[in-house]
Amino acid sequence: MSVFTRLLVALALVSAACSASADDLVARGHYLTVAGDCDSCHTARNGAAFAGGHVVPTPFGAITAPNLTPDHETGLGGWTAEDFYRAMHAGKGHDGTSLYPAFPFTSYTKVTRADTDAIFAYLKTLPPVKLAHTEPALRWPYSMRSLMGSWRLLYFDEGEYAPDPKQSAAWNRGAYLVQGLGHCNECHAPRNTFGAMVTEPFLAGGLVPVQNWYAPDLSMGPNGGLSGWTEADVVALLKTGRSRKGTAFGPMADVVIRSTQHLDDADLAAMATYLKSLPERGVPRQRESAADAADLAKAGQKVYAEQCAGCHAADGRGKGTAYPPLDGNSSVVEPTGINAIRIVLSGGFAPGTVANPRPYSMPPFSQTLSDDDAAAVVTYIRQAWSNKAPSVSPNDVRAYRSIPGG
Structure with a gap:
């Protein structure tokens, strides 16, 4: 040559x-x-x-x-x-x-x-x-x-992610994705008057601006929004849109459809590893329940038995992977009650994913339930079983009746 x-x-x-x-x-x-x-x-x-x-x-x-x-x-x-x-x-x-x-x-x-x-x-x-x-x-x-x-x-604090040498490679990868590219805190944090995120404690949950959905606290420790979840539960939700502890609705369903379902398993596991390390939360300061909360919950128990128990079970544990549990569900017990109200009124539509192409969805009850009945059943599921969230009122229901679900 x-x-x-x-x-x-x-x-x-x-x-x-x-x-x-x-x-x-x-x-x-x-x-x-x-x-x-x-x-x-x-x-x-x-x-x-x-x-x-x-x-x-x-x-x-x-x-x-x-x-x-x-x-x-x-x-x-x-x-x-x-x-x-x-x-x-x-x-x-x-x-x-x-x-x-x-x-x-x-x-x-x-x-x-x-x-x-x-x-x-x-x-x-x-x-x-x-x-x-x-x-x-x-x-x-x-x-x-x-x-x-x-x-x-x-x-604004400018600066690339700096790996923590005390943590594993998987933890650092998860922290990089959650804190940076995944920008999870943009939804899962409260904001001040000027639109800036309140970052302490980190990923502590907050109302999504304008969209009127509550993004839950992501701590998996005691009193956290994902208390009782395992890393496998987190991976399942991000990959399929559902897990044994709950289903993605609202803005999170769109995130699963467009983004997280397409990530490789190692990255999803890394994100779960990082979330697992978030510190436990103190006992949250809950707003007081309405004076007639006991009567509301009693009326709501009847509505639940007639309209909801067939899918979600009398004990609130759901049925298999089709119908999510309500006992301990972060969308049910989040501080405001907004998510449960909106799903009851407008239905809950889980994302269709490659791993779950034909998800079960919840029908809307806005034409079936009055404001009083909707407030009653939401109050009931927020206070039944192990749930200890404050009540919601008929006025709360009226405020969100005109907002489309998702």
């Missing part, structure tokens, strides 16, 4: 290796966009994937998610990997403007440069779509982007 021929072979091998490496980077980037659930915000209903246009409601007004396709005029076509990392890590746009925290850069700052480069490499392979960005429709004074400087000083 001549020197020239050997050189051609060497160049071909290098080219093939580079191509394989590039393919691996793009594939990893695709996986990471799924782990980050990027599609849910950056794809409008019936729109092109990642082309933006989806309106994200906030308590301060509406923000339209931008175009992430590589269109040069309206998307990421003119961006560099450095620009993309700065957006993820520092919450700064292509032109240096401060991004609003509806884009969860407060969590994404923990994502490594290697992972943001992979995500960017994947996004650059998408078909470019021309879809101009719409400016946020925020109320004054929130429309003054200059105020973000003060907000960032108060509420």
Whole structure:
């Protein structure tokens, strides 16, 4: 073989290796966009994937998610990997403007440069779509982007995730996914008046802004929202949308459909390992039950026997994997009662997943139950068996009757 021929072979091998490496980077980037659930915000209903246009409601007004396709005029076509990392890590746009925290850069700052480069490499392979960005429709004074400087000083801690050498590789992987790319705290935490997350204690549960669902506390220890759950229960819920302890409804069902069901088992197990380590919670301060709570619960027991026990069993333990238990169910005993009210009124629709393609769903009872009856049965299931949550009132039911379920 001549020197020239050997050189051609060497160049071909290098080219093939580079191509394989590039393919691996793009594939990893695709996986990471799924782990980050990027599609849910950056794809409008019936729109092109990642082309933006989806309106994200906030308590301060509406923000339209931008175009992430590589269109040069309206998307990421003119961006560099450095620009993309700065957006993820520092919450700064292509032109240096401060991004609003509806884009969860407060969590994404923990994502490594290697992972943001992979995500960017994947996004650059998408078909470019021309879809101009719409400016946020925020109320004054929130429309003054200059105020973000003060907000960032108060509420934003920039920095990639730093592994804890005292913990296992699985724990660190789970912490990285939960704290960073999975941005779980964006829903599972209360927020202050300015929309900033209250992070102590971490993942302690909170009302999802505007959507009016309560995302439960994720501690699996005593008094935690997932008390009594095992790591296998967590993995099952994230993979299939259901577990022996409960079923994903509302916004979490969408997360399972778009994101967590597609993650590999090792990552799901790592997330469960991390959640298992969250500290136990103190005894929660519950709002007082209504004065007539005992009468409500008594009336609710009758409604439950007639309408609910056939599926969820008289003892509240559910039936197999089809009908979830209500005893100890985090959606039943969460502090506000919102989730149980909404599911009773509008039904509960579990996500269809690869592992559970035809889930059982709960029919709506808004046309069957009066406000008094709905309040009674919700109060009953929140106080029956081992449950010790406060009552809800007919006024609480009226407040959520007009809101669609999910």
